[in-house]
Amino acid sequence: MEATLPAVAEELLKEIKKAFQETSHIPDALLLALKFVFGSSAVAALDLVDQHSVTRLVSPSGRAVYQVLGSSGKPYTCYASCHFCTCPAFAFSVLRKNDSLVCKHILAVYLSQATGACQELAVSDQQLASILLAEEEEEGLGTVC
Known part of the structure; x- marks a missing residue:
């Protein structure tokens, strides 16, 4: 079962996708709603x-995951199906403080899907596993039992 964002956020992303498909840009009203x-x-x-x-x-x-190159130049792994990102801001603002729905990386994934700006890269199962394991080790999670 896929996790869902609050209905207003889901509807806004659908409207952005629809508007972009029709006009190749996001109207100002939707940009303001996105900021809100x-x-x-x-x-x-x-x-x-x-x-x-x-x-x-x-x-x-x-299997598929998203990688977002952060503004610092570090790649973060994002799981759109459950709204999870490996960045510190997600852990702090979304999980710990609960004052944000998602971090900028997850939102960038949703917006790139809506606008067709998402690049796609074929990787082997071994490469994907290495990427996921590297994230675990970097986060200090060790091995999964």
């Missing part, structure tokens, strides 16, 4: 999309 719903993450996420920082990594087994 997602706060300061909105502008930063749009910047990441403009810089083509979002890549969908797909393996032959059909």
